[in-house]
Amino acid sequence: GENVEQHPSTLSVQEGDSAVIKCTYSDSASNYFPWYKQELGKRPQLIIDIRSNVGEKKDQRIAVTLNKTAKHFSLHITETQPEDSAVYFCAASQPFSSGSARQLTFGSGTQLTVLP
Amino acid sequence: EAQVTQNPRYLITVTGKKLTVTCSQNMNHEYMSWYRQDPGLGLRQIYYSMNVEVTDKGDVPEGYKVSRKEKRNFPLILESPSPNQTSLYFCASSLRLAGYQETQYFGPGTRLLVL
Numbered sequence: 001g002e003n004v005e006q007h008p009s010t011l012s013v014q015e016g017d018s019a020v021i022k023c024t025y026s027d028s029a030s031n032y033f034p035w036y037k038q039e040l041g042k043r044p045q046l047i048i049d050i051r052s053n054v055g056e057k058k059d060q061r062i063a064v065t066l067n068k069t070a071k072h073f074s075l076h077i078t079e080t081q082p083e084d085s086a087v088y089f090c091a092a093s094q095p096f097s098s099g100s101a102r103q104l105t106f107g108s109g110t111q112l113t114v115l116p
Numbered sequence: 117e118a119q120v121t122q123n124p125r126y127l128i129t130v131t132g133k134k135l136t137v138t139c140s141q142n143m144n145h146e147y148m149s150w151y152r153q154d155p156g157l158g159l160r161q162i163y164y165s166m167n168v169e170v171t172d173k174g175d176v177p178e179g180y181k182v183s184r185k186e187k188r189n190f191p192l193i194l195e196s197p198s199p200n201q202t203s204l205y206f207c208a209s210s211l212r213l214a215g216y217q218e219t220q221y222f223g224p225g226t227r228l229l230v231l
Contacts, residue, residue, distance in 0.1 A: 042224075104149075104161065
């Protein structure tokens with residue numbers, strides 16, 4: 001099955017700096033890569049996702065890049081703010097049309113702390 | 117309001133006492149899933165369902181059961197809970213678009229403590 005590794009596990013940045021979180025995946029059939037943000041005591045919420053036919057996607061201060069050859073994808077947050085402090089999870093999913101398990105496999109999470 | 121609901125939100129029980137955590141969504145989603153979240157391990161899938169009467173095991177199915185008799189509901193059943201099932205549980209649902217996973221919407225979570 002799919003294996004997703006996420007680094008770093010903790011990340012502290014100064015307000016206004018950029019933060020980068022990296023993930024690698026093992027299954028070349030995976031074609032959907034979402035990122036979720038989970039604030040303390042709350043449910044995970046999708047912040048951005050990328051599909052395998054795209055190399056980069058941006059939404060205001062958040063961007064995700066995908067390198068299918070190397071099987072890794074990254075989350076970039078620019079001009080960080082204290083409210084960006086949360087746990088961030090990457091995930092990878094195989095297409096539903098495949099015969100194998102159709103599920104999201106999550107990374108272990110990154111605790112991002114933005115220091116004022 | 118489009119949402120995924122779970123009940124109960126908090127539960128303390130004892131080893132061996134059967135329990136059910138309910139999950140319901142009002143978005144007409146085909147796909148529903150259960151995850152458990154443990155520190156340092158991220159979210160691990162327990163079971164998922166592609167549609168009514170179609171369920172399959174995720175990564176950590178041992179000790180759990182599910183059913184999908186109606187499209188909107190996907191209960192998680194612990195027939196004989198054990199302390200290692202103490203965890204935070206999330207239900208999630210999504211549309212099922214051909215060829216791609218679709219955005220999963222998570223419920224608020226159920227914190228379970230098994231003594």
